[in-house]
Amino acid sequence: MSAGDRRLLRVFISSPSDVRPERLIAERLVRRLEREFACHLWVGPVILEREPLLAAPPFQDLRNIPPPRSTDIAVVILWSSLGMPLPVDDFRGAVSGKVPVTGTEWEFEDALAACRADGRPDLLVYRKTAPSSPRSITTRR
Numbered sequence: 001m002s003a004g005d006r007r008l009l010r011v012f013i014s015s016p017s018d019v020r021p022e023r024l025i026a027e028r029l030v031r032r033l034e035r036e037f038a039c040h041l042w043v044g045p046v047i048l049e050r051e052p053l054l055a056a057p058p059f060q061d062l063r064n065i066p067p068p069r070s071t072d073i074a075v076v077i078l079w080s081s082l083g084m085p086l087p088v089d090d091f092r093g094a095v096s097g098k099v100p101v102t103g104t105e106w107e108f109e110d111a112l113a114a115c116r117a118d119g120r121p122d123l124l125v126y127r128k129t130a131p132s133s134p135r136s137i138t139t140r141r
Contacts, residue, residue, distance in 0.1 A: 010046055013027060014104055073122045073124065077126045086103055
């Protein structure tokens with residue numbers, strides 16, 4: 001199999017700032033899979049914090065990053081925060097229709113709606129169960 005025959009497997013990692021250590025672990029895991037399966041496929045993480053972003057918010061602007069629906073696997077990591085609210089005029093929950101939504105809510109619903117419609121991406125949701133502290137709560141809704 002030549003390098004040109006390898007399939008690209010993109011993994012979207014969605015997580016608010018209170019689970020940064022867990023996001024880093026997920027990224028390391030994807031990079032490890034990338035090395036382990038390099039002969040068979042390209043594994044590429046899609047992580048908001050690693051993508052080139054325009055200076056003006058919202059950072060989830062579809063011109064800035066691939067949306068979760070365009071990836072093969074979407075991983076959502078949650079704990080005590082759902083992230084920052086997005087502009088009401090531009091973002092609504094793809095499943096709930098809810099406004100306003102936070103970036104994490106929007107990413108989850110975008111992946112869920114696509115999964116229900118097309119069977120892709122596979123959607124994995126992980127919840128940190130450790131007790132939260134006042135420092136861990138950045139935006140509670």
